[in-house]
Amino acid sequence: MSIAAGIELGRERLRQRGTSLALALALSFELGVALLERAQGALGAADRALLGGAFGVALPLVCYFLVGQACGSGSLRDALWPLARHGLDRRPLTIGLALPAAALAAAFGGLGGALVVLLTRGSSDPRFLGDIWTSFWIGTVSGAAYVAAFVGASAFGRQGRGRAWLLAADFLLGAGDSFLAFPWPKGHVRNLLGGTAVLELSQMGALFALLGTSFAFLWLGSLRNQR
Amino acid sequence: MRMQLRAAALGQLRGADLELSPGRYVVLSSERGPLVDLVALLAGQQPPRHGQALLDGVTPFSQPSARRKIAALCAEEALPPGKTVEHSVARALGARGASAANAGDVLAAAGLARLADLSPGALGARETRSVALALALAHDAAELVVLHEPLATLVPAPVVLARLDQRTAAGAIVLSATTSTADATALGGQWLCVELGRLRALPGPTPRLGAGPWQQVLVETNDARALARLLHDSAHGLSTELDASPNSLKVTGPALDVTVTELIRLAREHQLELRRIEPAVPPVEALLAARAGFARGAYEAARVAALGNSQAALQPPPPPPASAGTP
Numbered sequence: 001m002s003i004a005a006g007i008e009l010g011r012e013r014l015r016q017r018g019t020s021l022a023l024a025l026a027l028s029f030e031l032g033v034a035l036l037e038r039a040q041g042a043l044g045a046a047d048r049a050l051l052g053g054a055f056g057v058a059l060p061l062v063c064y065f066l067v068g069q070a071c072g073s074g075s076l077r078d079a080l081w082p083l084a085r086h087g088l089d090r091r092p093l094t095i096g097l098a099l100p101a102a103a104l105a106a107a108f109g110g111l112g113g114a115l116v117v118l119l120t121r122g123s124s125d126p127r128f129l130g131d132i133w134t135s136f137w138i139g140t141v142s143g144a145a146y147v148a149a150f151v152g153a154s155a156f157g158r159q160g161r162g163r164a165w166l167l168a169a170d171f172l173l174g175a176g177d178s179f180l181a182f183p184w185p186k187g188h189v190r191n192l193l194g195g196t197a198v199l200e201l202s203q204m205g206a207l208f209a210l211l212g213t214s215f216a217f218l219w220l221g222s223l224r225n226q227r
Numbered sequence: 228m229r230m231q232l233r234a235a236a237l238g239q240l241r242g243a244d245l246e247l248s249p250g251r252y253v254v255l256s257s258e259r260g261p262l263v264d265l266v267a268l269l270a271g272q273q274p275p276r277h278g279q280a281l282l283d284g285v286t287p288f289s290q291p292s293a294r295r296k297i298a299a300l301c302a303e304e305a306l307p308p309g310k311t312v313e314h315s316v317a318r319a320l321g322a323r324g325a326s327a328a329n330a331g332d333v334l335a336a337a338g339l340a341r342l343a344d345l346s347p348g349a350l351g352a353r354e355t356r357s358v359a360l361a362l363a364l365a366h367d368a369a370e371l372v373v374l375h376e377p378l379a380t381l382v383p384a385p386v387v388l389a390r391l392d393q394r395t396a397a398g399a400i401v402l403s404a405t406t407s408t409a410d411a412t413a414l415g416g417q418w419l420c421v422e423l424g425r426l427r428a429l430p431g432p433t434p435r436l437g438a439g440p441w442q443q444v445l446v447e448t449n450d451a452r453a454l455a456r457l458l459h460d461s462a463h464g465l466s467t468e469l470d471a472s473p474n475s476l477k478v479t480g481p482a483l484d485v486t487v488t489e490l491i492r493l494a495r496e497h498q499l500e501l502r503r504i505e506p507a508v509p510p511v512e513a514l515l516a517a518r519a520g521f522a523r524g525a526y527e528a529a530r531v532a533a534l535g536n537s538q539a540a541l542q543p544p545p546p547p548p549a550s551a552g553t554p
Contacts, residue, residue, distance in 0.1 A: 005322055012308035072305065081272055082307040086322035087295025226274070226289040 002088045006096020010070045026062045030054045034119040046120040063146035066101040075160035102147040109143030110136040142189045145214035152221030235278035240264040241424035251416030254404040262404040263302040266375040270299030298369035304359040306347045313343040337361035337382045357381035364390040372401045378410040443507035449500040451476040457493045
């Protein structure tokens with residue numbers, strides 16, 4: 001009951017013209033970066049476009065925006081209050097609230113990743129289909145993971161400013177490969193795409209670390225909000 | 228049903244020590260901040276920064292079952308998202324476990340049917356609070372009704388007061404918080420005092436506000452019997468009590484200002500002479516002033532007691548006795 005109510009809450013808040021506009025803008029940005037990288041040289045263009053514009057900039061920003069929309073630009077506690085006040089449990093409500101944003105972010109990540117590979121690699125490339133699939137699933141998982149982390153972070157700070165702190169930490173600390181980069185999604189997404197590994201983790205390790213840390217954020221946020 | 232606040236603090240509410248049993252309460256304060264935080268605390272919107280807020284032994288903030296028994300109107304309200312206000316109200320009713328089909332009736336009962344087809348996002352703050360109040364008033368299973376400024380919405384005051392009377396009669400704890408003495412008087416109930424961000428029950432019998440014998444006016448006129456007849460016919464539900472003297476009358480009304488205004492109007496219209504009007508009990512302002520006076524007196528007494536010994540020590544020595552050779 002509470003999860004379904006949370007899903008409705010999230011879906012209703014995301015059903016705004018601003019959401020589709022932001023997604024269209026971000027996708028255009030990803031594709032623009034892909035074309036520029038392709039123009040600079042086909043060799044490594046896909047990697048540069050994915051690591052930079054697509055999964056390095058656009059995806060975190062889109063996820064931040066989607067979670068902000070789902071939370072009504074406020075904190076997670078305030079976002080859930082209109083239903084939690086009537087006796088619904090905040091924890092399943094949190095999961096429900098996160099699901100539509102996560103689904104949208106996953107779709108955006110997967111589609112964006114696939115389109116970037118499509119534009120940067122020619123269809124004559126023998127690894128064309130394989131890379132499209134790899135970028136698609138990495139985009140899907142990364143989008144969902146970013147949303148989970150941002151939803152959890154929204155439980156902290158006034159007006160959910162924890163989201164902004166997480167975004168800043170992801171950009172600043174996640175760019176490295178030391179222990180400081182471990183809690184943030186960016187380093188693990190980079191590792192999955194074949195970039196520098198955080199703490200020299202394997203790709204499977206990066207996948208577990210990405211999902212583990214993101215859901216840890218969600219769990220912490222849920223714990224802070226209590227029931 | 229019992230609501231307990233034990234050294235509970237949140238934001239500008241610096242401390243609340245209170246135990247509420249079913250009945251009607253009104254919290255009156257000149258400071259808005261502590262009232263906002265008090266309602267957020269009681270409604271389970273925010274946890275106390277320290278201390279405890281317990282409804283029947285459980286914390287509303289962390290217990291959904293406790294929140295289900297609370298009908299609240301907070302200072303700032305947000306409705307569940309929906310295409311229209313009616314959808315939004317239906318969603319809230321569904322979350323409460325009530326029939327969502329009654330959303331239109333809930334709005335109509337509060338005189339807000341005209342808002343039903345609007346988008347919740349198009350509502351102003353006052354309209355949003357009005358819809359939230361309609362939802363709170365429609366919560367028949369509520370055991371705690373906690374409202375911030377319930378008479379400052381678009382819901383007509385008689386509707387609000389009638390519903391609050393029903394909830395009080397049903398055995399709920401009904402607590403309203405306001406900064407307006409007029410609203411406090413209309414809302415009625417046992418007066419709880421917030422001073423410098425601290426809320427506490429007053430020791431001994433506390434003054435009650437609202438319609439009743441605590442809103443009596445003593446009148447001296449040239450024809451008390453004629454004035455009593457006119458007052459009986461008044462639309463304000465005034466009652467009178469004739470004194471032994473033919474010139475004295477005791478009038479009971481919903482509020483002192485209403486009673487006095489009506490008295491003066493009738494006296495003017497019917498050429499009756501009013502020689503004296505005075506409240507049988509002091510108004511809220513007088514009680515507040517008296518409390519301030521008592522506090523000042525207590526402070527002075529404590530200060531004198533504390534400084535008594537040190538002042539004695541610090542007092543200049545008595546002047547030396549005049550010597551014989553002094554001119």
